[in-house]
Structure formats: structure tokens, C-alpha cells
Amino acid sequence: MTTGLRGFLNRLTASDSELDAEELQRDSAKCGAVPAGACRRGQVVSVSGRLRTVAYTPRTNLPTLEADLWDGSDVVTLVFLGRRSIPGIEPGRQLTARGRIAIRDDRKVIYNPYYELEAPR
Template sequence: MTTDDSRVSLRRMLRRLTASEAEIEAQELLRVSAESGGMPAGQCRGGQLVSVAGRLRTVVYTPRTNLPTLEADLYDGSDVVTLVWLGRRHIAGIEPGRHLTARGRVALRDDRKVIYNPYYELEPSR
């Protein structure tokens, strides 16, 4: 191992030791997302057709008189994308803490990234 390699390794180890739990979780989610072929949510722009992977933080059913919706916030370590299923009250496996990959076109709603009726694949429980 060269001196430069050992310095890089030492920096990496020190960064990991001083990082907060949230920073470590974000780094791990970004790594898993990249391995799944997902685009970082922080790089997604309105109108893009994307594949994003991460962990569901929240899942909320919104009863509306004309069209009920199920909304889930997907976090990949860089940003959040809200997944919205129109006309759905519940979807088996869509629950907080679950890892999944979602594909669809990004829309912007109130300056938030949203994918309506995404195609999704549930990842095995970790």
C-alpha cells in the first residue's frame, strides 16, 4: 500500500468514525441505490423518466371524495421522491421501512418530486 492509499484509507475511516447515524444511513442507502441501478433522487428533474431505489419513510392514505390516494416518501440518501398511487387505499408490501425500486416520470408538485402510479419492485426484507 502506498502512502497516498494509506492516507485515503485513514481519511475514510476517520470520516466514518465521526459521521452521524443519519449520515451513515444516507451513505448506505446511496450505495444500495447505485447497486440497484437507481438514479440518485437528488439528480432527478421534472419530466425525466427515472428509476430510483431506496427505503420508504412514510406511507399515508389520503381519503378524498373524488379519488383516494396512497402516498409514500422514498428516500435514497440524497433526496426524497414521493410515490403516488391514484385510486388506491392499500398496496400489499408498501409500508414504512420497506426497500423498493420505482420507475416512472418525475413531476413537480409544490416543489417536491413526485412519481404518479410508478412501476415498482419490492426488494427482499433486510
């Protein structure tokens, strides 16, 4: 079977979530972002993807806004310290975030990232 036919058959039988993950990975690679699955602790990276969840976490000493960024390979949690909300940071939005990867509870995290929102589709 040729590569083109194999790729066509794979796309034909793939689930919607698999196709979405492939599209996100392609978009991420186009903008020069590091795949979230390849990010390691201590690295300064640029990651790009779609926000899956956004949650305000009230804490007694420091409120935080946490957003899970999915790029098709893995999730990086963006943590905005001292924020209750940020205009444009909402589930479904595409963005690119830059910062140093930390690990918290076995999850990849970027604290107070620089970010650029993409225009809504």
C-alpha cells in the same frame, strides 16, 4: 492524511443517519438507479431506496396512497391514485420505482409508478 485514514475517521465521527444515507446511496448506485437528488422534472427514472412514510389521503373525488421514498440524497413521493393500501408498501421497506418525475408543491413525485419490492431484511 491518506484517503483511507480520512475515510475511516469520517465514518468514525459520522452520525447514524449520515451512515444510513451513505449506505442507501451505495445500494441505489449498485442497482443502476438515478439518485433522487439528480432527478429532474419530465425525466423517466428508476429510483431505489427505503420508504420513510406511507399515508392514505382520502379525497372526495380520488383517494390516494402516498409513500416517501428516501435514497440517501433526496425524497421522491410515490403517489398511487385510487388506492387505499397496497400489500408490502409500508415504512421501512426497500423498493425500486420507475416512472416520470413530476413536481408538486416543490416536491418530486412519481404518479402510479412501476415498483419492485425487495425482500425484507
